[in-house]
Amino acid sequence: MSIVSARQVSKEYKLGKTTVLAVQKINLEVEKGEFVCICGPSGSGKTTFFNIIGCLDKPTEGTVQIMNQDVSGLSDAQLSELRNKSIGFIFQTFNLMPVLTAYENVEYPLWILGKEKRERRRIVLKMLEDVGLLEHKDHKPDELSGGQRQRVAVARALVTMPALVLADEPTANLDSKTGVAILELMRKMNDEFSTTFIFSTHDPQIMEYAQKIYHISDGRFIEEESRKRG
Numbered sequence: 534m535s536i537v538s539a540r541q542v543s544k545e546y547k548l549g550k551t552t553v554l555a556v557q558k559i560n561l562e563v564e565k566g567e568f569v570c571i572c573g574p575s576g577s578g579k580t581t582f583f584n585i586i587g588c589l590d591k592p593t594e595g596t597v598q599i600m601n602q603d604v605s606g607l608s609d610a611q612l613s614e615l616r617n618k619s620i621g622f623i624f625q626t627f628n629l630m631p632v633l634t635a636y637e638n639v640e641y642p643l644w645i646l647g648k649e650k651r652e653r654r655r656i657v658l659k660m661l662e663d664v665g666l667l668e669h670k671d672h673k674p675d676e677l678s679g680g681q682r683q684r685v686a687v688a689r690a691l692v693t694m695p696a697l698v699l700a701d702e703p704t705a706n707l708d709s710k711t712g713v714a715i716l717e718l719m720r721k722m723n724d725e726f727s728t729t730f731i732f733s734t735h736d737p738q739i740m741e742y743a744q745k746i747y748h749i750s751d752g753r754f755i756e757e758e759s760r761k762r763g
């Protein structure tokens with residue numbers, strides 16, 4: 534089953550008189566259960582592309598299908614529903630809610646889905662344990678380190694067991710041991726539940742986890758590698 538199908542996707546930003554071509558004619562097909570990495574230097578268009586396939590932004594040209602559904606025809610409410618039910622997004626800048634504790638940030642998407650309180654508690658505590666943050670559950674984001682905040686963002690994206698996880702440099706603020714632990718957690722979800730992962734990174738150690746690597750430069754895919762996972 535196709536989870537993401539992006540065809541000839543381009544995104545232009547207008548800044549005064551100049552036009553930035555942030556993403557140019559990208560084609561990407563991702564099947565259910567794939568573990569894919571998009572790798573490229575700063576400014577190459579990774580976040581722009583994630584925002585488009587995560588239905589947070591619209592392309593200037595091209596089409597995006599998520600689970601065989603063309604998202605350009607969906608209303609804002611339908612897009613929200615698709616995101617809440619099926620997509621876990623780990624933002625490069627975390628986007629945590631500052632007034633909520635780590636626990637409450639992770640609980641929030643379950644609340645949106647209408648899960649009952651006791652079940653929420655069970656799932657959130659397990660998730661916080663998996664990312665090594667149980668002791669910090671009552672801290673608010675500004676009482677956490679950068680890496681701890683990143684792990685809250687990871688937990689919040691995974692807690693609903695979405696079909697698709699988009700992880701924009703999910704280990705950028707972590708030491709290599711913690712980074713590997715987070716990737717192991719994702720790999721376990723991928724193995725057990727066929728969760729589809731698309732992540733971006735600069736880190737060669739993290740790239741090793743991917744089955745497929747797409748190299749992006751100046752908004753274009755320049756190369757694709759397939760590999761057997763070790």
Ligand SMILES: Nc1ncnc2c1ncn2[C@@H]1O[C@H](COP(=O)(O)OP(=O)(O)OP(=O)(O)O)[C@@H](O)[C@H]1O
Binds near residue numbers: 555577578
């Ligand atoms: N809202 C915006 N308005 C104008 N230009 C933008 C906007 N967002 C991004 N850009 C430009 O688009 C290009 C791609 O940016 P993007 O954030 O997608 O890169 P990136 O690969 O995620 O980089 P990084 O590794 O630093 O996160 C850059 O040249 C950037 O300056």
Ligand SMILES: [Mg+2]
Binds near residue numbers: 701
């Ligand atoms: Mg980025």
